[in-house]
Amino acid sequence: MKPSLLIVAHGSRRSESNDEVRTLTQRVRSISDNRFTAVTCAFLELASPSIPEGLEQLIHDGASHITVLPYFLAAGRHVVEDIPAEVASIQQTHPAIAIEIAPYLGTSATLPELMVEVGSGSSQAG
Amino acid sequence: MKPSLLIVAHGSRRSESNDEVRTLTQRVRSISDNRFTAVTCAFLELASPSIPEGLEQLIHDGASHITVLPYFLAAGRHVVEDIPAEVASIQQTHPAIAIEIAPYLGTSATLPELMVEVGSGSSQAG
Numbered sequence: 001m002k003p004s005l006l007i008v009a010h011g012s013r014r015s016e017s018n019d020e021v022r023t024l025t026q027r028v029r030s031i032s033d034n035r036f037t038a039v040t041c042a043f044l045e046l047a048s049p050s051i052p053e054g055l056e057q058l059i060h061d062g063a064s065h066i067t068v069l070p071y072f073l074a075a076g077r078h079v080v081e082d083i084p085a086e087v088a089s090i091q092q093t094h095p096a097i098a099i100e101i102a103p104y105l106g107t108s109a110t111l112p113e114l115m116v117e118v119g120s121g122s123s124q125a126g
Numbered sequence: 127m128k129p130s131l132l133i134v135a136h137g138s139r140r141s142e143s144n145d146e147v148r149t150l151t152q153r154v155r156s157i158s159d160n161r162f163t164a165v166t167c168a169f170l171e172l173a174s175p176s177i178p179e180g181l182e183q184l185i186h187d188g189a190s191h192i193t194v195l196p197y198f199l200a201a202g203r204h205v206v207e208d209i210p211a212e213v214a215s216i217q218q219t220h221p222a223i224a225i226e227i228a229p230y231l232g233t234s235a236t237l238p239e240l241m242v243e244v245g246s247g248s249s250q251a252g
Contacts, residue, residue: 005245007241007245009199009200010200010202012200012202012203013202013203014201014202014203014206016201017200017201017202018200020200020201020232021200024232024237024238024241027238028238028241028242028245031238031239031242032242032245033242035242035246036245067245069241069244069245071199071241072199073135073197073198073199073231074135074136074138074143074144074146074147075140075142075143075146076136076138076139076140076143077138077139077140080140102244102245102247103244103247105199105240105241105244106146106150107244108240108243108244110236110240110243111150111240112150112153112154112157113157114231114234114236114237114240115133115150115154115195115197115231116154116157116158116159116161117234117236118195118228118229118231118233118234119131119133119154119158119162119193119195119228120161121228121229
């Protein structure tokens with residue numbers, strides 16, 4: 001069975017920011033070419049669903065293998081401690097489910113190229 | 127004159143995380159193929175240099191045009207309010223310098239593909 005992907009973002013008090021993550025999740029789902037059984041998102045704090053809720057929903061929907069993708073750019077406390085702790089607690093409750101944590105997004109080797117692109121196409125801000 | 131690029135990250139209490147941003151900045155500099163006069167980084171909080179310090183250093187080194195690239199994935203308060211406020215204060219002190227804020231990294235159209243890649247190549251975590 002193909003893994004399900006849970007994109008984990010920080011979460012914001014700005015609902016537009018959380019909606020942005022939800023829209024991006026749909027986009028990832030649409031371009032992932034059936035590599036995943038499901039693609040959903042969850043938030044570490046300030047927004048719903050939480051990481052446990054997101055994992056439980058995927059398990060409820062039949063996932064036996066879940067990849068957690070930390071939507072973070074740097075290995076701060078959230079990536080190093082908080083996300084693994086939340087995942088570990090659900091893993092204990094569901095020992096038969098394989099839950100993996102993918103490298104956080106900031107490790108991607110393609111990122112510097114993306115930054116040159118974004119930095120070169122900037123628009124006047126004031 | 128080509129613009130200088132100031133990569134602005136959040137900053138972390140974990141020094142490894144800040145060093146990661148510094149290493150990434152070097153990488154961006156090395157692949158940017160002379161598109162920028164200089165490529166440096168600054169931190170919104172918890173690490174040095176600050177955004178004003180980073181901008182002042184570039185101006186001191188002769189930059190007349192600076193692009194600020196928010197190394198952020200979502201348009202939370204930091205991107206929408208804090209970074210523009212810090213930039214505006216330096217802009218007021220140096221009206222002759224053109225300071226632009228590029229779209230934050232999370233707006234890149236290539237990001238969903240990056241996420242599929244990172245999510246597909248995950249390694250077992252626990």
